[in-house]
Each structure stands twice: as structure tokens, then as C-alpha cells.
Amino acid sequence: MKRRTFVGAATALTGASFLPGFANAQSKEIRMIESGGASGESIQKGYIDPLKAKTGINVVRESPSSLGKLRALVESGQTGTTLFELGSGVVLQAKKLGLIEKLDWAAINPAPMFPEAKNEYGFGYQYFSTIMAWRKGAKEPKNFTEFFDTKAFPGKRCLPDYPHYCLPFAVQAAGVPIDKLFPLDVDLAFKKLNEIKKDVAVWWKAGAQPPQLMKDNEVQYSICWSGRVVGDPAFGLNFAGGKADLSFICVVKGSKPEDKAAANKLFYEMSLPENQAKAAEVISYTGPSPTLDALLPKDKLWQFPTSKQNKDVQYFENAEWWADNGEAVNKKWEAFKLSL
Template identity: 40%
Template sequence: MTITRRTVVKLLGSSAFAGAISSTLASRAFAAASELVIAQSGGQAGEALEKAYAAPFTAKTGIPVRFVGLESALGELKAMLQSGTIDRHVWDVELADVLSQPDLFEYLDWDAIAPDPIFPEAKQPKAIGRHYYSYVMSWNGKAKPISTWKNFFDTENFPGRRAMMSYDAYAQLEVALLADGVAADKLYPLDVDRAFAFLEANKDKVQVWWDSGSQAAELVTSGEVDYALIYSGRVAYSKDVGMTYNQGISVLNYLAVTKGIDADAKAAAMKFFHEMTVAENELKAVETIAYSGPSEGLDALLTDEQRKVLPSSVQNRAVQVPIDSQWWTENRAAIDKRWTEFRANL
């Protein structure tokens, strides 16, 4: 690998190298790739990536991992590809992103990843499952526990204030249909009209439509609302808030690779992905955040308490409803428009 002016500038700019420029330069001659850059939305999930997967990956390969922030994967990836300079290799995405814009992403080399046993949905041609999260019902410690979405909208038997998500119909249409009595295995294709009709009829039971997961957690923890639809990870480890995975809408979050990256960077990414399939590494991740990975071996390593609160334990997988990303990819544009109308009339 030749050292161009640009790599030198990049090297000097990175403070991680500042102490050991000479040794790094020497090892660079052998290293497959100089670094792996992962764009992800940050927070505790980013911390978990770093501790659980980046640490063992770097220990084995000597390739450092750099995390950069991310607001919207598709927008930023498109802009990056247009600019012609690839400075980020791996992206934190939803499967629907990859399915709707496959041209932005590289095929994964599953032979090179050589994964430990993982759930089949985590193995996509252009994406690898990272962790599960779930749209679940939660309640303040003082409120009566609920176990179904029907209960969630039943203000007579379960009095109290409710909160739902303001910015998306995603998963909330499923919630509406389950509450309206549709069986979980008959959800897809979603009856969109029925879902919106149900939400329209029940919207006055919802006092607050939250704009972020942290706001949702604050609302239900402080008792500002009694029941909230919420991202599971926001409340799973909470002592003050009740939650159940029953009828939770389960989503697997993925990582994918920039289209057209050089072979070295791609090879490094595949090695990184291997670390994500190792049960012991996934166990490390759930120390930081309540979003668990797709390893089939993880459940055996968990404590009973962890099995209760993590989304991909055997017992919780059994009671959740997996979201259909393919259906959402095909229908999202029309539903987004309808959701804007619904929201403007709250």
C-alpha cells in the first residue's frame, strides 16, 4: 500500500495515532486496511458496538475502528457516494433502507464472515443483523399492568393517560390492528384503512405524541403519562417502569456496507461482522444496552433476569410479532403521506 499525501494527513489528523506515528506507519505496510469507519446513530448502542465488537476485532486484526455520527443513513450515504470520496465503510440501517435502495450497498461475503449460528433473518445478502429492538407497551409503576394492545386502548378498565410516537406509522399500524383484534399471524399485508380508522377513533385517548425515545421514557417514568408505546431498550432495564414484550413489534436493526469500497476495507468489515455473531461478544453488548443480538447461542449464556428483559431471548421471541420489512419497503411512501395527514389533524 502506498502512502499518499492524503493518508498521511489523515493519519496526522487522528489523535489516536499521535503517540505512535512511526510504529503505525510500519504496521500499516502489513495491515489490510488502515481503519474501519462505522457510521451509527450513537448513544448507548454505539458504546455497545465499541465495547462488544470493535474491541475484539481490533485485538485480532490490529485495525482500529472509528465511529462517526449518523442522522439518516440513506441521505448521508447518497451524499457521500455523490461526492466521490468514500470515508465511511459501514452503516447502521434498517432492512427497509437496504431493500428500497439496494444499489447503495455492497453484497456481503458470508463465507468470509463465517458466522457463528445466528437467526436466519440476520443473514441478508446485503445486511447483517446487529440487534433487536421492539415497540412495546410500558406503564408507570403506579399504573395497572397491561398485557395486550387491546388493554393499551382500553381506558375503562385501565384508566390513565397514554403516549405514542408522533413521527411514524411504522409499527404503530401493527399496534392498531392488533388492538382492533387482528390475529398476529394474519397481520400482513396490513389493512391500512382499518389501522388508520382505528387510530382515528382512538386518538383522543392519547395525550402526548412523543418526538424521541428519551422523551417517551421521561413521560412514562415521571408519571406524566400512565401508559406509553416505547422502544423496548428505553425501559427494559428500568426499575420504575413496567413493560412487556407481549405483542411487541420486533425489529432487527442491521449493518450494511458502502457500495464500491475497496477490497481491504470490505475484508475488514467482514471480520468485524464475524465478531457480531459471537455469543460471548453479544453478551458483552447487553451489559451496556438492553438490545440483544441475533446469536442463537446467546440465550444459553443469559441469566433468568436477562432472559426476561432482552428482546431476543427465546421466551421473548416467542411472544413478539416480527415486522415485515419487505411489506414496509413497498408501502412506505403512501403510508408516510397518510401519516402526515393524520398527524396534522391530531
């Protein structure tokens, strides 16, 4: 990729990065690997377009992202990709593997953000939720105890084929409150899943499956990502007990100083609530500004993971616990799946 840099603009731009030997130098174009789809389009509209309009810096997007792809990039010694999107749990793995760099938060100088979004190794740019949903007309559960009660709420279920998206809800169904979920009682979770497994028609791997299965009336209840069902009149949903999580943008290990200086400009744009509101027009996920609610359509606040009414009733993903215990839990998960 052909690159050009320009000199002298950094002092005039908010959040400039001043690095020894590269003062006032930043790239005119950098590359990012993100998760794709509407999420990627929200990055373009909300953050890249404003960045380019203000500074002339362009960000070229590619997708999809995965830990394996990041590892291959770093191990190959490439310096062409600067930014990489990772889930909260994967950020910790990437850090331990030495695949990402610390962010220079002083250089970014962001607008106010929720504290969990200011990770030492990543910018938490997009909240998303995993919640309960049901086919319209089905009896409506108010919590996961009711969701797992197939006698009182009859119908087939569709659950995630991922332990970190499934086990905490099973623990809730057993009566554990959301502020006491971690450390996770894994045995209790599997006990609850064994009680309901005969009513689980599909264990999904792709996020598009639950809404389609509900529309086709193959299942009546699902645990799914909120962005797949909110705003669709075919579904009912409830954020109560849901899992709020963050997607992070990280800096690839070995990135050039002038590329990191340009990346800091993008991070600053990502911190602005007015830009986060633009991104939320594309997908019903939200950025990390505490003042974002005031800029979102009042009649659509119920759709967004970080609106106060939803954030207050969810638990936040415990990435540290999963990083420490995920391998052992995955082995138990595979054994459980063999019993189905």
C-alpha cells in the same frame, strides 16, 4: 484519513476475504457511521475491541446515521467510510438506490445466526423491540386490545409519531393476531386510532420522550422502545404483541477491497455469541446468535428482545411491505395527524 495496509495476515485470520488483485490485503483501520449513544458503545465493547485485540484492525466510529447521509457519501464518491448502520426498512431503500454492496457471506464465515439477520446486503447485528409500557402503579394491560381500551385501563397515552411503529399495534387492538398483521389493514388501523386519539396526550418523535413523560406522570401508558424502560423500576412493561426489529451494518457502495476485507473481520466478531454477550452488558438489546441466551444473566433474560420468552410473543417487522407501501401510508398518516 491516512491509511496503511498490511500483507500476509489474511490467511491466518478467520473469515478472510480473498479478492482478485488484493489477496491477503486488508486495511489496518476502517470507518463506521452508526446510530450513536449506548448502542455505539455496545459496538465498541462487544466487537471493535475484540477485533483490535485479535487482529490489530481498528474501527473508528462516527454518528449519527441516516439514509440522507449515506446517500450524500455515495454521491460524493467518497471511499473513506466503509460501514453504515441502517434500520431494516431502510436497508431495502438503500439497496434500491444503489447505496450499499452485497456482503460476501462466504468470506465472513459467521458463527450460527438467526436467518433474518443474514441479509444479502447487511449484517443484522442488534435486535430491538417496540413494546407497551406503563407508569408503575397503573393497571397492567396483557395485550394491545387492553392497551387501547381507555375505559377499562384509564390514563393518557403516548404513541409514536411514526406509522410503522404505531399502525400494527392499532390493528392488533382491533383483534388481528400477530401472525396475520401483514398485509396491514391500514383503514382498520386508522379506525382504531380515531377511537383512542382523544386519550393520546403526546405523539412522540424522540425515544427519550415516553419514559420521561411517564416519570413526570403526564402520561400513564406508552408504546416505546424496550431499551428505554427495561430494568427501570419506575415502569411496568410487556413484550406481548411487540415488534421485534433488527439494525443492520452495511457496506457503503464503492468501498475499497482492502477495507471490505477488514470489515469482514468485524462481521465475524459480530457473529460470536460471547461478543454479543459483552455488547448486551452495555444496552439491553441482543445480537443474532441462537445460543446467546445461555450467556446472558438468567435474572435479566426478560429484558432482552431475542430471549426465547420474548421472541416467541412478538412479530417481526415486515420491511418488504413497508418498502412497497410506506410512501402511501405516510400520506395517510399526515392526513390523520391534521385531524387531531
